[in-house]
Amino acid sequence: MPRTRRPFDQLTALDKTVHEPARLAILTALSACRSAQFRYLLAVTGLTPGNLSMHLTKLEQKSLIKIEKGFAGKYPATAVHLTDAGRDAITRHWQQLRELEAAAKYLKASKA
Amino acid sequence: MEHQKIRFVTANYAQLQGLRLIPIGLFLMLTAFDVLGVFDRQSLSAADRAQALTRMGLLAWLAIGAALAAPVYYRYRYGAVEGFDRRRRDRWITAAVFGFFVLSRVDRNLDWPVSLSLMLVSVSLFVTALNEHWVRPYYPVLAAMWLLAACWPMLGGSPPGARLALCGLGGLTLVVIGIGDHLLLSRTLATPPSPGDAPHPTTL
Numbered sequence: 001m002p003r004t005r006r007p008f009d010q011l012t013a014l015d016k017t018v019h020e021p022a023r024l025a026i027l028t029a030l031s032a033c034r035s036a037q038f039r040y041l042l043a044v045t046g047l048t049p050g051n052l053s054m055h056l057t058k059l060e061q062k063s064l065i066k067i068e069k070g071f072a073g074k075y076p077a078t079a080v081h082l083t084d085a086g087r088d089a090i091t092r093h094w095q096q097l098r099e100l101e102a103a104a105k106y107l108k109a110s111k112a
Numbered sequence: 113m114e115h116q117k118i119r120f121v122t123a124n125y126a127q128l129q130g131l132r133l134i135p136i137g138l139f140l141m142l143t144a145f146d147v148l149g150v151f152d153r154q155s156l157s158a159a160d161r162a163q164a165l166t167r168m169g170l171l172a173w174l175a176i177g178a179a180l181a182a183p184v185y186y187r188y189r190y191g192a193v194e195g196f197d198r199r200r201r202d203r204w205i206t207a208a209v210f211g212f213f214v215l216s217r218v219d220r221n222l223d224w225p226v227s228l229s230l231m232l233v234s235v236s237l238f239v240t241a242l243n244e245h246w247v248r249p250y251y252p253v254l255a256a257m258w259l260l261a262a263c264w265p266m267l268g269g270s271p272p273g274a275r276l277a278l279c280g281l282g283g284l285t286l287v288v289i290g291i292g293d294h295l296l297l298s299r300t301l302a303t304p305p306s307p308g309d310a311p312h313p314t315t316l
Contacts, residue, residue, distance in 0.1 A: 028115045032122035032196075039191025040125075042304035044118055049305065079194075 011100060017062050018093045022047055023055050027082070027090040030065065035081035056080060064089055120247050121300045125193040129186045130293030135178035137286030139171055144280030190301050208236045212278075230262035230277055237285075250292040254285050 018027060022045055029044045030036060042052055059065045064086035068079045215229035234255045241251035261281055
């Protein structure tokens with residue numbers, strides 16, 4: 001029964017680095033723009049600065065994002081943008097989630 | 113849905129800075145009252161009329177100044193986003209504005225019970241809402257308002273002049289969009305700690 005196994009296969013195939021909710025929100029926001037400031041990512045995710053910093057470091061280690069540090073006046077203005085690999089990863093991830101949703105709907109309909 | 117909203121707000125961050133539109137909208141509405149003769153400028157002396165005009169000019173500058181200052185507020189509160197190229201969308205807006213002026217001239221020449229220029233605004237607002245998957249629910253409401261104004265002569269009312277429509281309805285539209293966009297932005301984005309509290313880049 002390949003159809004009943006498919007959603008589970010798809011679920012296990014999800015990239016855990018991308019799928020974590022905070023990182024998914026960060027990557028989703030970054031996929032909609034060229035670059036965003038650290039402060040904007042704080043606002044859009046609602047994370048604490050330390051937490052966001054930790055998630056960004058993880059994403060940077062996986063080469064999904066690039067962090068450019070600078071200053072706006074006397075305040076630090078860190079800009080973050082997706083790398084090509086990051087853009088591919090988030091696009092693929094959303095595609096996988098859509099397929100998963102479709103497969104789950106199919107399963108539900110076939111059971112009913 | 114939340115991720116769709118994050119994507120929409122980030123992609124349209126500059127356009128959703130609604131506080132830019134409110135002062136311009138209020139000024140346009142004030143101008144509409146002037147067009148309607150609420151301020152009764154005809155009964156004023158020449159000196160008083162000049163003074164009233166100066167006041168209007170000053171208010172216009174104040175509105176423009178406030179509109180220009182609004183992005184600074186958003187940058188300070190939520191940070192900055194460098195968006196993608198929006199030339200295609202800007203071209204559509206320019207075409208719609210140009211179309212409005214052309215159709216308002218057509219409206220003046222044809223004695224139709226429906227205003228084509230106002231209809232164009234209504235359709236533009238509706239198409240925008242449709243295109244954005246109804247994220248901004250006030251757009252269809254505004255589209256309905258412009259449609260009503262477009263069909264007003266058909267319903268027995270006297271047709272609103274282009275200037276009055278542009279100032280009154282346009283001003284009201286800008287104020288509603290401004291408030292709605294600002295609320296959408298402020299409800300989607302949390303207020304981060306003040307810039308001084310943000311971690312130093314070396315900690316990243």
